[in-house]
Amino acid sequence: MTAPPSVPLPKPAQTLRFLVRPIPFMEHWRRKLGETFHASLYGPGEVVFVSSPESVKAIFSRDRVNTIAGGRNIILGPLLGPGSLLLQEGQEHMRRRKLMLPPFHGERMRAYETVIAQATERAVERWPVAEPFAMHPSMQAITLEVILRAVFGVEDADRRDELSRALVEILGATASPTTVGLITPGVRRLPIYRRFDRLRARADELLYAEIDERRRDGDLDGREDILSMLVAARFEDGSTMSNEELRDQLMTLLLAGHETTATALAWTFDLLLHRRDALARLCEELEVDEHTYLEAVVDESLRVRPVVPFTGRKLLEAAELGGYELLRGTTVLAAIYLTNTRPEAYPDPYSFRPERFLEDAPDTYSWIPFGGGTRRCIGAAFAQLEMRVAIETILRSVELRAASPEPERPVRRNVTLSPANGTVVVLERRR
Numbered sequence: 001m002t003a004p005p006s007v008p009l010p011k012p013a014q015t016l017r018f019l020v021r022p023i024p025f026m027e028h029w030r031r032k033l034g035e036t037f038h039a040s041l042y043g044p045g046e047v048v049f050v051s052s053p054e055s056v057k058a059i060f061s062r063d064r065v066n067t068i069a070g071g072r073n074i075i076l077g078p079l080l081g082p083g084s085l086l087l088q089e090g091q092e093h094m095r096r097r098k099l100m101l102p103p104f105h106g107e108r109m110r111a112y113e114t115v116i117a118q119a120t121e122r123a124v125e126r127w128p129v130a131e132p133f134a135m136h137p138s139m140q141a142i143t144l145e146v147i148l149r150a151v152f153g154v155e156d157a158d159r160r161d162e163l164s165r166a167l168v169e170i171l172g173a174t175a176s177p178t179t180v181g182l183i184t185p186g187v188r189r190l191p192i193y194r195r196f197d198r199l200r201a202r203a204d205e206l207l208y209a210e211i212d213e214r215r216r217d218g219d220l221d222g223r224e225d226i227l228s229m230l231v232a233a234r235f236e237d238g239s240t241m242s243n244e245e246l247r248d249q250l251m252t253l254l255l256a257g258h259e260t261t262a263t264a265l266a267w268t269f270d271l272l273l274h275r276r277d278a279l280a281r282l283c284e285e286l287e288v289d290e291h292t293y294l295e296a297v298v299d300e301s302l303r304v305r306p307v308v309p310f311t312g313r314k315l316l317e318a319a320e321l322g323g324y325e326l327l328r329g330t331t332v333l334a335a336i337y338l339t340n341t342r343p344e345a346y347p348d349p350y351s352f353r354p355e356r357f358l359e360d361a362p363d364t365y366s367w368i369p370f371g372g373g374t375r376r377c378i379g380a381a382f383a384q385l386e387m388r389v390a391i392e393t394i395l396r397s398v399e400l401r402a403a404s405p406e407p408e409r410p411v412r413r414n415v416t417l418s419p420a421n422g423t424v425v426v427l428e429r430r431r
């Protein structure tokens with residue numbers, strides 16, 4: 001067996017192209033080299049991109065053997081902390097995942113419908129009429145409020161505002177690539193990192209106050225929020241999560257669930273408002289309380305604009321993928337975007353056509369916006385419900401049109417692919 005074909009460019013050129021425009025990079029080299037190809041990148045090192053369902057299945061089903069790609073800890077460690085589910089490995093990861101999955105179970109999510117609808121109504125009230133505005137910041141406000149209420153359980157509006165400010169500041173401060181320096185002791189003395197420490201201390205103070213309050217609450221069973229369930233949950237040996245770990249998981253759920261869902265909503269509106277027939281059909285079905293098309297809209301949006309376009313694993317054992325031999329130590333990137341747009345699975349793959357999901361559920365390894373294996377997104381049902389309720393609430397309240405006939409261009413924002421101008425729309429009239 002041979003090694004996969006390599007991108008024939010000098011390392012700096014490969015790195016730059018992948019960093020700046022990951023989608024054209026991945027598409028171009030898939031077209032030239034096939035579904036399994038090798039790139040040499042500063043940072044992750046020797047990387048193999050895979051996208052066929054067979055390879056994706058093979059890599060996700062080896063999650064208990066391999067580890068997450070190295071860069072994740074470096075970039076996210078200082079913010080999320082060592083307990084974070086996103087950063088844990090092996091047995092420790094599985095122990096925590098077992099504890100954290102039940103509160104995110106699909107059926108349980110219905111408890112949050114009202115919270116989502118209320119947060120959406122509040123955002124929509126602030127929109128101007130007849131002048132262009134970007135939807136993305138509004139979607140961020142909705143998903144932040146939803147996390148603070150549904151996950152953190154903060155009911156008091158003033159406390160929520162205070163926490164929002166502190167969390168938005170720290171997320172903003174960690175959004176740039178310079179954050180990588182956070183763990184380098186020498187660099188940490190620079191003012192930018194002292195600011196990070198200050199912001200983190202402030203956010204932690206507020207998070208620990210919430211955790212303390214929940215611990216003192218005598219009626220945790222009567223509460224719906226996920227933090228209460230995590231406080232009450234027990235590991236197999238009967239122990240509970242420490243306050244430090246609860247803090248790390250709250251920060252993780254915020255980071256993993258806030259920007260991702262907001263961006264997915266912004267993309268869905270960009271797609272819908274440029275397909276007026278799909279929008280009309282959706283509105284007609286919502287009129288008669290039919291939600292099948294809405295579900296298809298959400299799934300198709302996540303297919304064609306996957307917010308997280310790839311996810312990495314480091315091989316701890318040599319493996320065979322796509323007919324090639326990969327050495328131990330190779331980083332494999334499951335190219336979510338490429339998998340979701342394979343013409344073999346989706347005719348006319350770049351078109352937004354919710355109809356394709358009306359008959360058949362998508363195949364497990366051909367539709368992977370939430371990743372797979374034992375690291376698959378635990379918030380998938382939460383995100384899909386949140387998207388459905390927010391879209392329905394918006395379409396019932398206002399009539400929107402796209403401000404430009406051109407759809408948005410994807411740009412990279414941290415680990416997500418985001419609409420370049422934030423989905424600029426015009427509110428034509430309130431219903």
Ligand code: HEM
Pocket residue numbers: 068085086087097151252253254256257258260261264306307308311312369370371372374375376377378379380382383
């Ligand atoms: C549209 C919205 C979302 C997208 C596209 C998304 C995508 C993903 C992906 C691709 C992964 C897998 C990463 C990997 O392979 O290692 C992941 C993991 C994760 N997601 Fe999401 N996510 C979304 C919303 C959420 C929400 C709402 C939450 C929680 C409130 C959440 C919490 C998590 C957590 C905790 C993990 C780590 C799971 C583990 O390592 O065991 N996500 N997400």
